Amino acid sequence: MKSTASSIPPERSTALLTDKYELTMLQAALADGTADRQVTFEVFSRRLPNERRYGVVAGTARVLHAVKDFTFTAEQLADLDFLDQRTRDFLASYRFTGQIDGYREGELYFPHSPLLTVRGTFAECVVLETVILSIMNADSAVASAAARMVTAADGRPIIEMGSRRTHEYAAVTASRAAYLAGFSATSNLEAAFRYGIPASGTSAHAWTLLHINEDGTPNEAAAFRSQVDQLGAETTLLVDTYDIARGVETAIEVAGTDLGGVRIDSGDLGVLARQVRKQLDDLGAHNTKIVVSSDLDEFTIAGLRGEPVDVFGVGTSVVTGSGAPTAGLVYKLVEVDGHPVAKRSRNKASHGGTKKAVRTHRSTGTAIEEIVYPYHSERPDTGKLATLDLTIPLMRDGQAVDGLPTLEQSRSYLADQLVTLPWEGLALSRDEPVLHTRFTGFPA
Amino acid sequence: MKSTASSIPPERSTALLTDKYELTMLQAALADGTADRQVTFEVFSRRLPNERRYGVVAGTARVLHAVKDFTFTAEQLADLDFLDQRTRDFLASYRFTGQIDGYREGELYFPHSPLLTVRGTFAECVVLETVILSIMNADSAVASAAARMVTAADGRPIIEMGSRRTHEYAAVTASRAAYLAGFSATSNLEAAFRYGIPASGTSAHAWTLLHINEDGTPNEAAAFRSQVDQLGAETTLLVDTYDIARGVETAIEVAGTDLGGVRIDSGDLGVLARQVRKQLDDLGAHNTKIVVSSDLDEFTIAGLRGEPVDVFGVGTSVVTGSGAPTAGLVYKLVEVDGHPVAKRSRNKASHGGTKKAVRTHRSTGTAIEEIVYPYHSERPDTGKLATLDLTIPLMRDGQAVDGLPTLEQSRSYLADQLVTLPWEGLALSRDEPVLHTRFTGFPA
Numbered sequence: 001m002k003s004t005a006s007s008i009p010p011e012r013s014t015a016l017l018t019d020k021y022e023l024t025m026l027q028a029a030l031a032d033g034t035a036d037r038q039v040t041f042e043v044f045s046r047r048l049p050n051e052r053r054y055g056v057v058a059g060t061a062r063v064l065h066a067v068k069d070f071t072f073t074a075e076q077l078a079d080l081d082f083l084d085q086r087t088r089d090f091l092a093s094y095r096f097t098g099q100i101d102g103y104r105e106g107e108l109y110f111p112h113s114p115l116l117t118v119r120g121t122f123a124e125c126v127v128l129e130t131v132i133l134s135i136m137n138a139d140s141a142v143a144s145a146a147a148r149m150v151t152a153a154d155g156r157p158i159i160e161m162g163s164r165r166t167h168e169y170a171a172v173t174a175s176r177a178a179y180l181a182g183f184s185a186t187s188n189l190e191a192a193f194r195y196g197i198p199a200s201g202t203s204a205h206a207w208t209l210l211h212i213n214e215d216g217t218p219n220e221a222a223a224f225r226s227q228v229d230q231l232g233a234e235t236t237l238l239v240d241t242y243d244i245a246r247g248v249e250t251a252i253e254v255a256g257t258d259l260g261g262v263r264i265d266s267g268d269l270g271v272l273a274r275q276v277r278k279q280l281d282d283l284g285a286h287n288t289k290i291v292v293s294s295d296l297d298e299f300t301i302a303g304l305r306g307e308p309v310d311v312f313g314v315g316t317s318v319v320t321g322s323g324a325p326t327a328g329l330v331y332k333l334v335e336v337d338g339h340p341v342a343k344r345s346r347n348k349a350s351h352g353g354t355k356k357a358v359r360t361h362r363s364t365g366t367a368i369e370e371i372v373y374p375y376h377s378e379r380p381d382t383g384k385l386a387t388l389d390l391t392i393p394l395m396r397d398g399q400a401v402d403g404l405p406t407l408e409q410s411r412s413y414l415a416d417q418l419v420t421l422p423w424e425g426l427a428l429s430r431d432e433p434v435l436h437t438r439f440t441g442f443p444a
Numbered sequence: 445m446k447s448t449a450s451s452i453p454p455e456r457s458t459a460l461l462t463d464k465y466e467l468t469m470l471q472a473a474l475a476d477g478t479a480d481r482q483v484t485f486e487v488f489s490r491r492l493p494n495e496r497r498y499g500v501v502a503g504t505a506r507v508l509h510a511v512k513d514f515t516f517t518a519e520q521l522a523d524l525d526f527l528d529q530r531t532r533d534f535l536a537s538y539r540f541t542g543q544i545d546g547y548r549e550g551e552l553y554f555p556h557s558p559l560l561t562v563r564g565t566f567a568e569c570v571v572l573e574t575v576i577l578s579i580m581n582a583d584s585a586v587a588s589a590a591a592r593m594v595t596a597a598d599g600r601p602i603i604e605m606g607s608r609r610t611h612e613y614a615a616v617t618a619s620r621a622a623y624l625a626g627f628s629a630t631s632n633l634e635a636a637f638r639y640g641i642p643a644s645g646t647s648a649h650a651w652t653l654l655h656i657n658e659d660g661t662p663n664e665a666a667a668f669r670s671q672v673d674q675l676g677a678e679t680t681l682l683v684d685t686y687d688i689a690r691g692v693e694t695a696i697e698v699a700g701t702d703l704g705g706v707r708i709d710s711g712d713l714g715v716l717a718r719q720v721r722k723q724l725d726d727l728g729a730h731n732t733k734i735v736v737s738s739d740l741d742e743f744t745i746a747g748l749r750g751e752p753v754d755v756f757g758v759g760t761s762v763v764t765g766s767g768a769p770t771a772g773l774v775y776k777l778v779e780v781d782g783h784p785v786a787k788r789s790r791n792k793a794s795h796g797g798t799k800k801a802v803r804t805h806r807s808t809g810t811a812i813e814e815i816v817y818p819y820h821s822e823r824p825d826t827g828k829l830a831t832l833d834l835t836i837p838l839m840r841d842g843q844a845v846d847g848l849p850t851l852e853q854s855r856s857y858l859a860d861q862l863v864t865l866p867w868e869g870l871a872l873s874r875d876e877p878v879l880h881t882r883f884t885g886f887p888a
Binding site: 014016017018019020021022023024025027028029031032034037039041066076079080082084122126129130131133134135137138161163164165166167168169170171172173174187188189190192193199200201202203204205206207209210211212216218222226227229230231240241242243266316319320321325326328331332333336337339340341342343344 | 458460461462463464465466467468469471472473475476478481483485510520523524526528566570573574575577578579581582605607608609610611612613614615616617631632633634636637643644645646647648649650651653654655656660662666670671673674675684685686687710760763764765769770772775776777780781783784785786787788
């Protein structure tokens with residue numbers, strides 16, 4: 001399969017993927033003169049969902065596209081009849097012309113890491129809140145869950161096959177986020193074409209059920225034979241429609257011992273994998289792989305680590321963030337005309353001011369902490385510690401900067417970063433974030 | 445705000461919102477002669493997530509659109525180079541020409557209720573699996589959660605404001621599903637325009653934080669005054685940016701006792717609502733409403749039922765299905781050339797054959813059970829019981845039938861159906877499905 005851009009849907013305005021209050025605030029700001037104040041909005045999380053140890057940034061590249069496409073059509077403006085003419089005129093010529101900095105896609109993050117920093121006038125920045133958060137919350141939720149699954153699979157490939165369990169377009173970007181996090185392939189064709197992700201898939205239970213004799217009795221062999229005729233012996237046959245042992249026997253009879261794989265999609269997968277491996281080996285099919293699926297998540301994958309499973313297929317849990325379907329990121333005003341600002345109600349403390357961050361590492365490469373400092377200050381002195389700049393320029397004067405990482409590069413980057421976590425950071429159990437985020441250089 | 449269709453994005457093919465295995469099965473079926481077998485696929489759930497008592501069907505109208513738009517462009521076909529020429533030729537002229545029956549949008553459902561029944565050739569039905577399930581799983585998850593929130597709110601309006609917590613297009617359809625389930629309004633402008641849902645929203649904390657004096661000190665009064673100038677005294681002011689009691693005082697000073705509402709978005713909402721109600725009443729603002737938001741779900745809404753809260757704003761929990769982000773619906777082959785078929789592995793038993801369903805009611809209107817029977821059989825004799833046909837025609841020969849319910853009609857329908865549940869069905873606690881689905885007329 002080629003990876004082209006040809007199936008990308010027509011470009012369309014992202015401007016109404018917006019909460020109404022952003023436009024009512026805009027109108028009031030244009031009226032009272034605050035629209036032109038130079039501000040900073042920041043995307044960050046207050047905590048990691050489900051007491052996870054780390055999060056994975058995803059969606060940044062999609063955010064930059066969405067900001068570029070955030071322009072109002074004449075039809076959209078005509079519909080915005082709750083706004084005054086001045087506001088509609090402003091929106092008619094709206095283009096974001098500000099600056100965006102942030103963490104790379106595939107970067108690790110922790111509570112209060114400044115993931116994205118959007119600078120410009122209040123008017124141009126406030127309207128981007130919803131679309132930026134929608135993208136980053138959805139993509140980071142999937143990537144954060146998927147990275148744990150990749151760790152649990154311990155080098156064995158995982159195929160993303162969860163499209164059917166989430167919104168039809170969320171499925172496409174979930175595939176992307178899972179791939180970013182280290183999944184090997186996707187079932188989703190739109191994702192394959194749009195993002196160049198390897199596509200995977202052979203057959204469903206329906207295929208076996210379709211093959212009945214004239215009297216309605218099952219004919220699993222006919223289904224297998226037809227599949228092998230079309231897709232070759234390297235295909236994967238689904239063996240659990242009727243009886244698994246019979247299914248495996250039939251599969252090897254039909255395809256021979258060069259059969260690529262068998263898939264098991266139900267039952268006690270560990271027990272079945274052992275039985276099927278023994279049966280395959282006894283039949284001489286030593287190279288036939290065992291693919292398992294059926295409501296797997298990071299915990300069940302880890303539980304299968306000692307079993308003869310070659311490939312995992314993961315659906316529901318990855319596209320729904322495995323218990324955390326949103327990353328819980330917020331977009332908060334942190335600076336106005338050079339003054340740090342922050343909400344002061346209890347339980348929602350924020351740190352005011354525009355920020356950058358670095359991460360320090362021991363000589364062994366193990367990460368120590370994140371240090372957050374004022375954007376226009378010198379990088380803090382970290383002595384002899386290896387120090388990684390986490391904040392990079394993403395957009396300048398409304399244009400995406402050149403040379404941003406590709407999806408493949410971000411995927412490699414994350415793999416490299418995961419290795420830097422202290423060992424307890426890769427544990428699946430609930431605990432505190434594995435790295436602390438320390439603030440320095442801010443007023444007390 | 446007008447409700448027009450003008451902001452609907454350009455129609456686009458849904459054909460690649462598809463798992464690869466559907467097309468490899470298609471190729472093999474075209475090769476082995478099974479492509480033309482007359483089949484039935486059925487959408488159903490094996491269980492209700494989180495031991496809920498009932499589910500709500502949503503997405504049906506979107507499914508019918510997606511089926512109509514399931515056509516392959518020349519560019520898409522060129523990309524499908526893993527398929528042989530015969531299969532690509534088939535797809536080039538693909539139009540679904542079959543029959544779809546199913547439950548109405550807004551209908552209640554239970555495990556094994558036959559929610560959607562798709563009939564046609566194997567070739568034309570198999571390729572629709574992913575897009576149908578994506579839509580129904582996403583929309584039904586949101587509607588099922590939202591209906592519980594509406595029950596918990598006990599007549600008080602709920603505004604959907606969760607767009608930022610889910611994929612940017614999932615947000616739009618989540619707004620639709622929440623409205624279907626009885627929410628009153630949405631923050632999402634695309635949903636407002638696309639589906640005619642009332643839009644709602646005034647201001648965020650950023651608005652208050654933007655209004656600082658030249659020395660950087662807060663000026664909440666300036667923010668409130670500007671908002672009231674633009675949106676009128678009927679607006680809702682967000683009073684918890686700094687100190688809530690001071691915020692309420694300032695709000696009434698600025699807007700007068702005709703202020704429409706105040707919003708509290710943090711803290712112990714029950715305690716704060718009581719304090720704020722007393723303060724508003726003491727200030728003479730008896731008609732100023734109290735809007736609360738801040739990670740509400742059906743349980744926290746129920747906990748606030750005794751408090752002086754007038755309007756609820758719900759975000760994350762509704763768009764993520766409140767702990768059940770997917771409805772877990774499956775699309776299974778149940779009949780081939782008149783023969784019922786079903787997978788036989790343990791724990792995934794299905795009922796073969798094409799089905800219809802009715803629901804019986806006592807003379808009081810309370811629902812008793814669902815009865816599922818073979819599609820071509822007579823409706824079962826339910827004696828004197830009031831009996832509702834649950835299965836209605838949705839598509840005939842590839843065309844949506846005339847007169848299907850509008851979103852408003854489906855919303856009213858659900859409200860009427862919820863009243864028919866036995867009282868325990870509306871409880872929020874975990875338990876069995878409140879109605880049983882009984883199968884009659886099928887071979888044992």
